[in-house]
Amino acid sequence: MTDQPSVTVLGTGIMGAAMARNLARAGLTVRAWNRSRDKAEPLAADGVRIADGPEEAVRDADVVLTMLYDGPAALDVMRRAAPGLRPGTVWVQSSTAGAAAAGELGAFADEHGLAFFDAPVLGTRGPAEAGELVVLAAGPAAARETVTPVFDAVGSRTVWTGDDGAAGSASRLKLVVNSWIIAATNAVGEALALAEALDVDADGFLDAVSGGPLDMGYLHAKAGLIRDGALTPPQFAVATAAKDARLVVEAAEANGVRLDVAAAGAGRLARAEALGHGGEDMAAAYFASFADGSGQPG
Numbered sequence: 001m002t003d004q005p006s007v008t009v010l011g012t013g014i015m016g017a018a019m020a021r022n023l024a025r026a027g028l029t030v031r032a033w034n035r036s037r038d039k040a041e042p043l044a045a046d047g048v049r050i051a052d053g054p055e056e057a058v059r060d061a062d063v064v065l066t067m068l069y070d071g072p073a074a075l076d077v078m079r080r081a082a083p084g085l086r087p088g089t090v091w092v093q094s095s096t097a098g099a100a101a102a103g104e105l106g107a108f109a110d111e112h113g114l115a116f117f118d119a120p121v122l123g124t125r126g127p128a129e130a131g132e133l134v135v136l137a138a139g140p141a142a143a144r145e146t147v148t149p150v151f152d153a154v155g156s157r158t159v160w161t162g163d164d165g166a167a168g169s170a171s172r173l174k175l176v177v178n179s180w181i182i183a184a185t186n187a188v189g190e191a192l193a194l195a196e197a198l199d200v201d202a203d204g205f206l207d208a209v210s211g212g213p214l215d216m217g218y219l220h221a222k223a224g225l226i227r228d229g230a231l232t233p234p235q236f237a238v239a240t241a242a243k244d245a246r247l248v249v250e251a252a253e254a255n256g257v258r259l260d261v262a263a264a265g266a267g268r269l270a271r272a273e274a275l276g277h278g279g280e281d282m283a284a285a286y287f288a289s290f291a292d293g294s295g296q297p298g
Contacts, residue, residue: 004028005062005146010054010077011095012040014234015121016067018128019094019154021046025131026153033057054081058089063150064114065092070243071101078108087113090146093165094119094135096240098247099172100254106166115143118165120174121155124235131155136170136177138162172251179248179262182241182282186265188222189286197297202227222283231280238285239278242269 006029009020016032017039024030024047033051034040040050051057058064058081066074074095078085091114093105102118109116117139127133133155139147141163151158161169195202206223209215225231245266252259268288275293277284287293 004149005090006030006060007063007065007150008032008051008057008061009048010034010057010064010066010081011068011073012043013067014125014237015094015128016065017043018125019065019067019133020048021129022131023150023153024048026149028149028153031057031061054078055084057081057084059084060086061089062146063090063092065150066095068095069240070095070247071097071105075101075105075108078105082112085112085114088115089113090115090117090143092117092119092139092147092150094121096120096174096178096244096247097171099168099175099251102168102171103166106164109166115140115146116165117143117147118168118170119147119151120171122174122177123155125233126235127156128154134159136161136173138167138170139165175244175248175251178244179259182245182248182265182269183261184216184218185222185241185282186268186285188219189226189283190289192223192226193286193289196295222281225281225283226286231277231284234279234281236282237278238269238272238280238282241282241285242266242273242278245269 007023009016009032012032012034020030020032020043031049031051032040032043033054044050054077068074074093091109106116117137119135119137121133121135123133131154135151135155135158137158138161161173192202195205248262249266269285271288272285275287277287287295
């Protein structure tokens with residue numbers, strides 16, 4: 001194997017497409033596949049070879065990176081790819097699959113002789129396109145040299161959480177981080193909705209906390225998206241955030257912890273999706289505060 005592994009990316013949505021593009025720009029040989037081929041086709045301009053199916057895509061790859069909707073989707077696609085896999089291939093599983101899925105995904109890897117890395121990422125569209133994701137990774141030390149060029153191409157740093165991908169330590173950390181992101185996003189929307197209802201100038205609210213311990217850049221970024229109506233294209237879509245919120249709540253319940261804010265946040269995102277905002281940035285959960293989803297008090 002050369003110092004620059006060949007990489008197959010399975011799933012070219014917002015995150016997968018950006019990752020494939022950055023891998024190609026780093027000089028790696030990249031193939032990609034997506035269920036809807038039209039979402040993968042633009043990558044050809046960046047030197048990415050587009051495959052017709054998962055089996056074709058993974059054949060002879062040194063590294064297979066999955067960036068799909070969830071754990072079941074990743075497992076389904078890898079089962080379809082199985083005839084093209086060879087023992088010793090590294091599988092980097094970057095989908096937000098949740099804590100419970102890692103064991104099943106790791107078992108598939110063992111069955112097929114793959115080196116399995118549980119490697120979800122932190123970041124949205126902007127960091128993904130800039131190659132500045134934070135990679136949370138757990139996997140065998142013997143294969144880390146192989147994945148290092150991949151992680152370096154897509155991320156600004158890698159946080160190692162363990163040597164056993166099937167134990168799901170990286171995915172568990174991702175859920176903890178996502179619980180904070182979802183809570184913060186919902187809090188931004190609720191504060192702006194309350195300001196609207198109480199006839200409080202949102203600028204006054206933002207100015208009141210600016211520069212103090214209650215201030216943070218994320219507040220201004222998400223508030224700006226809501227106030228400017230700049231919710232598409234999404235940095236991170238409501239529908240995906242709703243799925244992640246459900247994974248957070250399920251993991252907590254499975255481990256005997258009650259997360260009231262997370263449960264309410266999951267319901268709020270689901271309500272925003274039902275109101276037709278599923279394809280918008282997760283900040284669009286703001287609209288769940290209004291009975292008709294209009295952004296105006298009833």
